[in-house]
Amino acid sequence: MLDCEQFRRVTGAVLEGESHPEAYAHLATCPRCQLRVEELGAVARAARTLPLREPSDGLWERLEAAAQREGLWPQPWWQGSRGSIVLPARPAFAAVLAMTLLLAGGLVSYSSLELPVPQSFQASAFEVARGELVQEPSYGARYKLHLEQVQDSVLAEPAPEESHLRELADRPLKTVDRCIEQTELRLAEYPEDELAREELHRLYRQKAVVLQAMSDPVWLDVSH
Structure with a gap:
């Protein structure tokens, strides 16, 4: 039988309805994990009712620029050479994947306490993405x-x-x-x-x- 830590790693699969006999056996005997699944399920159901918004113009460019500053995405070769042809900016697959993971993680995780970030710092990739989300209460x-x-x-x-x-x-x-x-x-x-x-x-x-x-x-x- 799984313990609580092992069950936590497969909670997403359980919420999606995947067959996992050992996880269900643990869930039947653990009130703490039952509460976790119940609350995460409530968060997921509430998230489905939130309105969808189209990202603003320039979102992908700002995400890619922030990721490049943090070293998460290499600088395109055409930006490093002078006089070369500048290709039009387009959403990178890695940026799309990062945005998707950020949104998915935000829907199923517990709300965390956040400290204010000084305005003098440059926005990170996460902050750029978060700034595009609808400011709905959690x-x-x-x-x-x-x-x-x-x-x-x-x-x-x-x-x-x-x-x-x-x-x-x-x-x-x-x-x-x-x-x-x-x-x-x-x-x-x-x-x-x-x-x-x-x-x-x-x-x-x-x-x-x-x-x-x-x-x-x-x-x-x-x-x-």
Whole structure:
């Protein structure tokens, strides 16, 4: 049977429906990998609903120029010799493949924390490609916004008059929020910590359960 690390390497094949008995056997007994497949599947389904945009004029030229600066793509011979015939620029196969891999990787990976890049630096090939994408909020951002809307509707309900009942009603939500804040601080300091990233996703799901319970009419009647 596969372990979690081995299963992670074949997650894409599982999501695409490929036959992999050992992977499915591991998935049936591992809650963590079940959660990962469920969330990645949700991201992929949400990505299919996003509108497609045609790249702007000059995108391929900017991608190729950025890749040449980084040494990812050799400089064409006609640009190195003076007086030679300059051929018209066209999209290179490697640039097309790089763009495709960037888009595919962005759809199935977890959202990562990004630090601002100083404007004085020249744009990299990745930054040029990313600048062409539609600035839609990520799946994680939309999910967090949904939780905030549910939380606002719950908190809009009249609070219990007795202080001990009000504290009892707010305690689960405050506990989850405190754990989320601590985990986000950990991720801000160590962005490569995958365990912390998985824990943050689990905490958001737990918060959704708490908010759902708090919005139940039975819970509201008892708390009041």
